[in-house]
Amino acid sequence: MNKEQEGLREALCTLGNGYFATRGAAEEAEADDVHYPGTYLAGSYNRLKSEVAGKTLENEDLVNWPNWLQLSFRLDGDKNWFRLEEKQVLDYRQELDFSEGILRREMHFKDKKHRETKITSTRLVSMANPHLACIKWEFTPVNWSGPVMMRSALDGSVKNEGVKRYKALSSKHLKIIEQGKTNDIIYLLVQTNQSRIYMAQAARCHVYSGNKKLRTNREILEEEGKISERFSFQASQGKTVTIEKIISVSSSKDRAINEPLNSSLETLRNELDFSALKARHSEAWSRLWKQFDITLKSPGNSQLLLRLHIFHLLQTSSMHTIGRDVGIPARGWHGEAYRGHIFWDELFIFPLLNYRLPDLTHSLLLYRYYRLGAAKKLAEKEGLKGAMFPWQSGSSGREESQVIHLNPKSGKWLPDHTYLQRHVNLAIAYNIWQYYEVTADRNFMKFYGAEMLLEIAHFFASITTWSEFRQRYEIRNVVGPDEFHTAYPGSDEPGINNNAYTNVMTSWLFSHAKKAFELIGTTRQEALKQKLKLDDREFSKWEEISRKLYVPFIKEGIIAQFEGYEQLPEFDWEAYREKYQSIQRLDRILNAEGDSVNCYKASKQADVLMLFYLFSAEELVQLFKDMGYQFNPERIPDNIEYYVSRTSDGSTLSRIVRSWVEARSDRECAWHCFREAIVSDFEDVQGGTTPEGIHMGSMAGTVDILQRCFTGLEVRDNVLRLNPYFPEEITSLGMEINYRGVWLSLEFSGNQCRIKSRDGAASPVKIKFRDQLFEIKGKMIKTISY
Ligand code: BGC
Numbered sequence: 001m002n003k004e005q006e007g008l009r010e011a012l013c014t015l016g017n018g019y020f021a022t023r024g025a026a027e028e029a030e031a032d033d034v035h036y037p038g039t040y041l042a043g044s045y046n047r048l049k050s051e052v053a054g055k056t057l058e059n060e061d062l063v064n065w066p067n068w069l070q071l072s073f074r075l076d077g078d079k080n081w082f083r084l085e086e087k088q089v090l091d092y093r094q095e096l097d098f099s100e101g102i103l104r105r106e107m108h109f110k111d112k113k114h115r116e117t118k119i120t121s122t123r124l125v126s127m128a129n130p131h132l133a134c135i136k137w138e139f140t141p142v143n144w145s146g147p148v149m150m151r152s153a154l155d156g157s158v159k160n161e162g163v164k165r166y167k168a169l170s171s172k173h174l175k176i177i178e179q180g181k182t183n184d185i186i187y188l189l190v191q192t193n194q195s196r197i198y199m200a201q202a203a204r205c206h207v208y209s210g211n212k213k214l215r216t217n218r219e220i221l222e223e224e225g226k227i228s229e230r231f232s233f234q235a236s237q238g239k240t241v242t243i244e245k246i247i248s249v250s251s252s253k254d255r256a257i258n259e260p261l262n263s264s265l266e267t268l269r270n271e272l273d274f275s276a277l278k279a280r281h282s283e284a285w286s287r288l289w290k291q292f293d294i295t296l297k298s299p300g301n302s303q304l305l306l307r308l309h310i311f312h313l314l315q316t317s318s319m320h321t322i323g324r325d326v327g328i329p330a331r332g333w334h335g336e337a338y339r340g341h342i343f344w345d346e347l348f349i350f351p352l353l354n355y356r357l358p359d360l361t362h363s364l365l366l367y368r369y370y371r372l373g374a375a376k377k378l379a380e381k382e383g384l385k386g387a388m389f390p391w392q393s394g395s396s397g398r399e400e401s402q403v404i405h406l407n408p409k410s411g412k413w414l415p416d417h418t419y420l421q422r423h424v425n426l427a428i429a430y431n432i433w434q435y436y437e438v439t440a441d442r443n444f445m446k447f448y449g450a451e452m453l454l455e456i457a458h459f460f461a462s463i464t465t466w467s468e469f470r471q472r473y474e475i476r477n478v479v480g481p482d483e484f485h486t487a488y489p490g491s492d493e494p495g496i497n498n499n500a501y502t503n504v505m506t507s508w509l510f511s512h513a514k515k516a517f518e519l520i521g522t523t524r525q526e527a528l529k530q531k532l533k534l535d536d537r538e539f540s541k542w543e544e545i546s547r548k549l550y551v552p553f554i555k556e557g558i559i560a561q562f563e564g565y566e567q568l569p570e571f572d573w574e575a576y577r578e579k580y581q582s583i584q585r586l587d588r589i590l591n592a593e594g595d596s597v598n599c600y601k602a603s604k605q606a607d608v609l610m611l612f613y614l615f616s617a618e619e620l621v622q623l624f625k626d627m628g629y630q631f632n633p634e635r636i637p638d639n640i641e642y643y644v645s646r647t648s649d650g651s652t653l654s655r656i657v658r659s660w661v662e663a664r665s666d667r668e669c670a671w672h673c674f675r676e677a678i679v680s681d682f683e684d685v686q687g688g689t690t691p692e693g694i695h696m697g698s699m700a701g702t703v704d705i706l707q708r709c710f711t712g713l714e715v716r717d718n719v720l721r722l723n724p725y726f727p728e729e730i731t732s733l734g735m736e737i738n739y740r741g742v743w744l745s746l747e748f749s750g751n752q753c754r755i756k757s758r759d760g761a762a763s764p765v766k767i768k769f770r771d772q773l774f775e776i777k778g779k780m781i782k783t784i785s786y
Contacts, residue, residue, distance in 0.1 A: 007691025018318030019130035043326030062340025331693025345697030371397025386458025557635030656701035
């Protein structure tokens with residue numbers, strides 16, 4: 001077993017169900033330098049104050065809840081409880097089965113007394129009942145017989161210690177409220193010490209020899225914050241004994257609940273064995289896979305990784321997430337990096353959900369809607385109008401971005417101005433519109449979507465300023481998607497001016513806020529006008545700003561990332577690539593050298609290129625035209641070339657965008673970037689970030705490249721469009737999508753596309769395959785050669 005990779009294995013082997021998730025840590029392990037058994041409840045945060053660098057900081061963290069995995073044993077004469085590291089490992093294999101959501105570990109080891117033992121551990125976190133999980137150990141003495149003492153525990157003494165960089169910060173989030181036993185169940189009730197969320201866990205172990213349940217002598221042990229039970233049995237050489245640990249989890253954030261401890265005990269009482277639980281769990285996964293699987297024929301492991309990504313998306317957010325007032329975290333519920341916060345990464349994630357489980361996108365958008373009040377307060381605090389959603393969002397919708405961060409390269413704490421990424425609001429607006437296009441859910445627009453769009457538009461109207469000199473509107477002091485540029489060189493004032501992506505998207509926002517307003521009917525229009533204090537003058541102002549927003553250009557046809565970008569000196573990429581093993585986090589490198597990345601034409605991630613990612617050439621030309629600029633789409637490849645050579649890809653999102661924007665002009669390059677993106681978590685290309693949590697945006701984004709980019713799938717003007725253009729490496733692709741309530745199966749193979757409406761379209765839907773427009777009605781199959 002490779003110790004260095006254990007953290008990565010734990011993150012990638014996390015099991016979850018959209019309600020809670022547990023890292024794939026060994027049952028016998030405790031948090032140490034190698035292992036980190038974290039358990040996270042979706043959307044459960046707690047705030048703690050810490051003293052660092054002479055400041056008192058308050059951070060809101062995703063809480064690491066009690067470790068329910070603990071299971072270990074001791075043989076006659078052993079002082080210590082079993083830890084694999086202390087044995088001679090003869091064979092070890094760890095296997096994650098995504099089709100059924102099962103984690104398996106097979107161990108064969110020998111102790112100092114030459115006793116060889118085999119253990120096969122099988123684990124699941126139920127996708128059928130989100131409150132249940134279980135572990136089965138098949139325990140076989142290979143060359144010995146004798147008594148075995150087992151220990152099973154629920155450990156509430158855990159802290160948040162999953163990210164080394166946060167070590168100086170407070171980490172104890174849990175208070176123990178109650179622990180004990182009832183019949184054959186042990187339980188633990190804990191509460192977060194600030195947000196006062198309760199979680200109850202209950203566990204029961206049964207021991208079997210074949211089908212026969214063994215009677216064991218049990219002993220209960222209570223330590224501070226930890227409840228354990230010990231039980232012993234007689235093991236005989238070559239005979240397998242099975243230990244089943246079933247646990248239940250409830251929290252005070254649950255629906256339809258009286259009290260968490262009662263609830264978890266009740267849930268567990270009804271569950272008797274692993275195999276019944278596993279059968280229901282597998283069925284639930286197989287239903288999900290029917291909707292979410294994408295089949296791909298291409299060389300290498302792309303199909304496998306694609307499924308790994310879909311698997312982790314569904315473990316983070318599933319039907320069990322719907323209605324729970326949680327958002328979708330940038331790093332999954334798989335680790336503590338970025339503290340479980342919600343960023344703009346939704347932009348890369350929602351398209352998969354829109355076409356398969358739109359109720360889930362609906363629920364995730366409501367997470368934003370419920371924080372509209374908080375977003376309005378944030379705007380008001382800055383003397384602005386409308387709603388300003390925070391860059392990092394957690395429980396209440398206040399800004400959760402840290403104000404200083406640790407540069408692990410220099411050991412210094414630095415101010416963090418990334419919170420100035422106001423474009424997160426544009427992503428929310430764009431997601432609302434996309435959800436509407438795919439679902440035509442007018443009710444959502446009426447009651448929630450339009451209000452958010454209007455409030456965001458109101459906010460952007462209030463941060464734009466008129467430049468007499470330019471005779472145009474400007475947006476100053478922001479940070480664009482590229483987080484390297486947070487200020488002008490030498491300036492104390494944070495932010496840069498006229499980030500092209502922000503400005504173009506803002507123009508798009510104004511026209512779409514208006515479109516949304518037109519969709520909701522006069523009664524709701526009047527109500528919203530009154531509630532949001534909007535009048536026709538404000539609407540005309542938006543239209544005026546939308547037409548006159550300033551977009552900086554470097555030279556004809558090449559968009560400047562922000563105003564003044566062209567004046568920055570070039571960065572010596574070659575020298576730094578030679579000097580450092582990885583220059584993805586150039587900001588930290590330069591800072592440790594006493595320099596600043598703000599001083600160079602060097603970006604962390606796609607910024608201008610985001611425009612080509614979100615809009616087709618046609619749409620972009622129109623957008624620029626509406627803003628009074630002529631944009632020649634033939635210059636798109638020049639823009640791509642310009643920025644790709646000046647980007648370090650320090651965010652995993654960057655390669656997604658690169659693959660996407662190259663797809664129509666350079667298929668070979670698109671495939672190459674796609675491959676780089678698809679391995680980024682599996683191979684932990686950032687060298688240590690994946691163990692702290694997977695990159696949800698990049699995982700979902702790679703799947704979406706297949707779903708929408710290579711197939712040319714988009715919805716515009718009530719028409720579902722397809723315009724496939726695959727890299728040569730892809731010989732066939734198949735998927736199911738749900739478009740406006742109709743399940744369509746799409747298969748691309750050779751130069752043929754087969755569209756099948758699976759269960760009969762309730763009402764006809766319009767499809768345009770390149771120039772061919774047709775309708776799908778009822779059950780039908782349409783084959784197109786192209
Ligand atoms: C990226 C952001 C992203 C965040 C969370 C950062 O490294 O620069 O674009 O939103 O990670 O994934």
